[in-house]
Amino acid sequence: MSLEHILLGMLAEPASGYDLKAEFEAGARHFWFAELSQIYPTLRRMERRTWLTSQEEPSPSGPARRVYTRTRLGTAELLKWLRSGPVVGVERFAYIGQLIFLGQLNDLETTLAFLERLRDLHREKLQFLKAAEKETSAKFAGDPDERDGVEFHEHLSLRMGIVSLGAKVRSCNECIKRVKDRMAAETSHV
Amino acid sequence: MSLEHILLGMLAEPASGYDLKAEFEAGARHFWFAELSQIYPTLRRMERRTWLTSQEEPSPSGPARRVYTRTRLGTAELLKWLRSGPVVGVERFAYIGQLIFLGQLNDLETTLAFLERLRDLHREKLQFLKAAEKETSAKFAGDPDERDGVEFHEHLSLRMGIVSLGAKVRSCNECIKRVKDRMAAETSHV
């Protein structure tokens, strides 16, 4: 399972399940996501495996927080995962299937609307990543070398997301052009 | 669930579970994948819902085949799904997390090896898609307008995959360059 390893990575500093969920919402959302109802039992399981320890802490506002700390064993497991090479799981892109099957409808107007909507969805995510990059690069305006290792790697991951989402937007635009050309060709020689 | 809709789309022509699995292996693999042990019960469920009907057919080689045919109800469901707009599920990219967490190791050699391996994995998939595009575009060398709607849409989906994977390869190369620059900067002013 990867969620366990993602949580190990996020637990460089001690945090509660609630904190980790907030981190998914705030920034990690572009590469992973988990519900609280999955996070809580997963943390418990990891504690049983002695990858984590937990302490209950009173909260200034609300019920007691259970704060998890990564153990040496947990850190060792994380390193093992990182050194095992990139984990590229099976990818499932329903919208690519939809695009293919729209051929059975053969209504280019619908295909066009579909592609424009898809482009807008990609564009929204792209804006989010670009905003995040702008925010961090402002901090290192003078000398990008000042970034520490963690910040440098975070920046790499943002660059990856930005380049790859930018291409998705462009690929939608390319397809939109192809559809428009085909529509024009159809009306002209019918 | 999307697998049901993917199968509906693939059943433009009657096919068995075994056939559908083969189609996933051959070409649909770049956007979806399912095991036989998931396909068989799913087809049965769809039949109970009257989206499909099935007939047993003797096989020339091997046990009887259960061939599924899409009903008008199944087709209606497919169209409903297609017209509901692009389905962009939650994306989980473990390797982006790994790249971020490699910052905690802060061993640029390991990051470099990771990125090179990731690029090679993306490149392999890209080669597969490019080969598929070449194969089909050879068929329509003279006039691309000769493609029917199905072939046209299949081509669009290939273009999307090629542009987007190409960008992933490039984003790896960009990151590799950044890592090398940082390594050079480190050795020079230490």
Place this chain on the structure above:
DNA sequence: CCACGCATGTAATAGGTTACATGATTTA
């Protein structure tokens, strides 16, 4: 007093993988 944010969890269900079971026909 009610809504909202903080905080933890369980239960039921759905989606997906791995392992196992069965048996026919073809090819080496």
Place this chain on the structure above:
DNA sequence: TAAATCATGTAACCTATTACATGCGTGG
């Protein structure tokens, strides 16, 4: 006769989503 391909399925398990339950503290 053994292995490979064809063909269908079940069972156990893991992963993930949705719905539900509980309760504290703060601000309107």
